[in-house]
Amino acid sequence: MKRTLLILRHGKSLRGPEYSTDFERPLAPRGIKAARRMARFTKRKKLAPELIITSQAARALGTAELFAAELDDVELIAHDEIYDADIDDLYDIVEDIDDHYQRVMLVGHNPTFEMFVDDLTGTYNSLLKTCSLAVVANNCASWGEFAATDGKLVGIYHPRELPD
Numbered sequence: 001m002k003r004t005l006l007i008l009r010h011g012k013s014l015r016g017p018e019y020s021t022d023f024e025r026p027l028a029p030r031g032i033k034a035a036r037r038m039a040r041f042t043k044r045k046k047l048a049p050e051l052i053i054t055s056q057a058a059r060a061l062g063t064a065e066l067f068a069a070e071l072d073d074v075e076l077i078a079h080d081e082i083y084d085a086d087i088d089d090l091y092d093i094v095e096d097i098d099d100h101y102q103r104v105m106l107v108g109h110n111p112t113f114e115m116f117v118d119d120l121t122g123t124y125n126s127l128l129k130t131c132s133l134a135v136v137a138n139n140c141a142s143w144g145e146f147a148a149t150d151g152k153l154v155g156i157y158h159p160r161e162l163p164d
Helices: 029-044 058-070 087-095 112-121
Strands: 002-009 051-055 075-079 103-108 133-139 152-157
Touching: 002 112, 029 058, 029 133, 051 058, 058 075, 058 103, 087 103, 087 112, 103 112, 112 133, 112 152
Parallel strands: 002 103, 051 075, 051 103
Antiparallel strands: 002 133, 133 152
Protein backbone atom coordinates (compact mmCIF):
# COMPACT_ATOMS: atom_id res chain seq x y z
CA MET A 1 0.00 0.00 0.00
CA LYS A 2 1.39 3.38 -0.91
CA ARG A 3 1.94 5.87 1.89
CA THR A 4 3.01 9.45 1.39
CA LEU A 5 4.75 11.63 3.94
CA LEU A 6 4.74 15.36 3.30
CA ILE A 7 7.48 17.18 5.18
CA LEU A 8 6.85 20.91 5.38
CA ARG A 9 9.14 23.48 6.88
CA HIS A 10 7.21 26.29 8.58
CA GLY A 11 6.62 29.60 6.79
CA LYS A 12 8.78 32.71 7.17
CA SER A 13 8.50 34.14 10.68
CA LEU A 14 8.83 37.51 12.32
CA ARG A 15 11.87 38.39 14.38
CA GLY A 16 12.30 41.04 17.00
CA PRO A 17 12.77 41.90 20.64
CA GLU A 18 9.01 41.64 21.28
CA TYR A 19 9.34 37.83 21.07
CA SER A 20 11.01 36.65 24.23
CA THR A 21 11.74 33.19 22.82
CA ASP A 22 12.26 31.58 19.42
CA PHE A 23 9.23 29.40 20.15
CA GLU A 24 6.91 32.46 20.22
CA ARG A 25 7.82 33.94 16.82
CA PRO A 26 4.69 34.07 14.61
CA LEU A 27 4.41 33.93 10.85
CA ALA A 28 5.38 36.98 8.83
CA PRO A 29 2.99 38.19 6.09
CA ARG A 30 5.26 36.48 3.53
CA GLY A 31 4.97 33.24 5.51
CA ILE A 32 1.18 33.46 5.55
CA LYS A 33 1.06 33.98 1.79
CA ALA A 34 3.49 31.10 1.17
CA ALA A 35 1.54 28.69 3.40
CA ARG A 36 -1.71 29.42 1.58
CA ARG A 37 -0.01 29.04 -1.80
CA MET A 38 1.55 25.72 -0.80
CA ALA A 39 -1.77 24.42 0.59
CA ARG A 40 -3.54 25.25 -2.67
CA PHE A 41 -0.74 23.48 -4.56
CA THR A 42 -1.13 20.28 -2.53
CA LYS A 43 -4.87 20.35 -3.14
CA ARG A 44 -4.45 20.86 -6.91
CA LYS A 45 -1.88 18.06 -7.13
CA LYS A 46 -4.04 15.71 -5.05
CA LEU A 47 -1.36 15.62 -2.35
CA ALA A 48 -3.51 17.07 0.42
CA PRO A 49 -2.86 15.26 3.70
CA GLU A 50 -5.50 13.53 5.75
CA LEU A 51 -3.56 14.34 8.91
CA ILE A 52 -1.20 17.19 9.80
CA ILE A 53 1.16 16.73 12.76
CA THR A 54 2.82 20.01 13.68
CA SER A 55 5.31 21.52 16.03
CA GLN A 56 3.71 23.68 18.70
CA ALA A 57 6.03 26.62 17.93
CA ALA A 58 3.92 29.60 16.84
CA ARG A 59 5.29 29.80 13.29
CA ALA A 60 4.83 26.06 12.65
CA LEU A 61 1.40 25.90 14.25
CA GLY A 62 0.34 28.97 12.25
CA THR A 63 1.54 27.33 9.04
CA ALA A 64 -0.34 24.12 9.84
CA GLU A 65 -3.53 26.00 10.74
CA LEU A 66 -3.43 27.89 7.43
CA PHE A 67 -3.03 24.57 5.62
CA ALA A 68 -5.96 23.06 7.47
CA ALA A 69 -8.13 26.09 6.64
CA GLU A 70 -7.37 25.74 2.90
CA LEU A 71 -7.98 21.98 2.75
CA ASP A 72 -11.04 19.82 3.14
CA ASP A 73 -11.41 17.27 5.89
CA VAL A 74 -7.95 17.30 7.44
CA GLU A 75 -7.15 16.47 11.04
CA LEU A 76 -4.59 18.64 12.87
CA ILE A 77 -2.50 17.52 15.83
CA ALA A 78 0.08 19.68 17.63
CA HIS A 79 2.95 17.50 18.86
CA ASP A 80 5.21 18.78 21.63
CA GLU A 81 8.28 16.80 20.50
CA ILE A 82 8.71 18.22 16.99
CA TYR A 83 10.19 21.58 18.04
CA ASP A 84 13.40 20.14 19.49
CA ALA A 85 13.25 16.85 17.60
CA ASP A 86 16.17 14.94 16.19
CA ILE A 87 15.81 12.42 13.36
CA ASP A 88 15.11 9.54 15.74
CA ASP A 89 12.26 11.52 17.33
CA LEU A 90 10.74 12.11 13.88
CA TYR A 91 10.98 8.40 13.06
CA ASP A 92 9.20 7.63 16.35
CA ILE A 93 6.42 10.08 15.46
CA VAL A 94 5.98 8.54 12.00
CA GLU A 95 5.98 4.98 13.37
CA ASP A 96 3.12 5.93 15.71
CA ILE A 97 0.82 7.20 12.93
CA ASP A 98 -2.40 5.22 12.68
CA ASP A 99 -2.33 3.01 9.60
CA HIS A 100 -5.70 4.15 8.28
CA TYR A 101 -4.00 7.38 7.09
CA GLN A 102 -2.41 7.22 3.65
CA ARG A 103 -1.08 10.79 3.39
CA VAL A 104 0.34 12.60 6.42
CA MET A 105 2.14 15.93 6.76
CA LEU A 106 4.73 16.88 9.35
CA VAL A 107 5.24 20.62 9.92
CA GLY A 108 8.38 21.73 11.68
CA HIS A 109 11.91 23.00 11.59
CA ASN A 110 15.36 22.85 10.05
CA PRO A 111 17.98 21.56 10.14
CA THR A 112 16.30 18.38 11.34
CA PHE A 113 13.69 18.31 8.57
CA GLU A 114 16.34 18.50 5.82
CA MET A 115 18.35 15.73 7.47
CA PHE A 116 15.18 13.64 7.86
CA VAL A 117 14.34 13.92 4.14
CA ASP A 118 17.91 12.90 3.25
CA ASP A 119 17.78 9.95 5.65
CA LEU A 120 14.38 8.73 4.46
CA THR A 121 15.32 8.83 0.79
CA GLY A 122 19.05 8.22 0.68
CA THR A 123 19.55 11.61 -0.94
CA TYR A 124 21.87 14.32 0.27
CA ASN A 125 21.66 18.06 0.67
CA SER A 126 17.89 18.42 0.51
CA LEU A 127 17.06 22.11 0.68
CA LEU A 128 13.93 23.13 2.54
CA LYS A 129 13.60 26.89 2.45
CA THR A 130 10.81 28.39 4.53
CA CYS A 131 7.49 26.78 3.62
CA SER A 132 9.15 24.30 1.25
CA LEU A 133 7.55 20.90 0.95
CA ALA A 134 9.27 17.54 0.47
CA VAL A 135 7.08 14.67 -0.68
CA VAL A 136 8.28 11.15 0.16
CA ALA A 137 6.40 8.06 -1.03
CA ASN A 138 6.84 4.50 0.15
CA ASN A 139 5.13 1.22 -0.72
CA CYS A 140 4.88 -0.17 2.78
CA ALA A 141 2.12 -1.92 4.67
CA SER A 142 2.26 0.32 7.73
CA TRP A 143 3.74 3.56 9.03
CA GLY A 144 5.80 1.42 11.36
CA GLU A 145 7.57 0.07 8.26
CA PHE A 146 7.94 3.45 6.56
CA ALA A 147 11.49 3.99 7.81
CA ALA A 148 12.64 0.41 7.26
CA THR A 149 12.76 0.76 3.46
CA ASP A 150 13.99 3.63 1.37
CA GLY A 151 11.34 6.09 0.41
CA LYS A 152 11.18 7.74 -2.98
CA LEU A 153 11.62 11.49 -3.09
CA VAL A 154 8.73 12.55 -5.31
CA GLY A 155 9.85 16.17 -5.20
CA ILE A 156 10.73 19.24 -3.21
CA TYR A 157 8.53 22.24 -3.89
CA HIS A 158 9.30 25.84 -3.00
CA PRO A 159 6.45 28.36 -2.67
CA ARG A 160 8.14 31.04 -4.76
CA GLU A 161 8.24 28.62 -7.71
CA LEU A 162 4.50 27.96 -7.62
CA PRO A 163 1.76 29.94 -9.33
CA ASP A 164 -0.54 32.05 -7.16
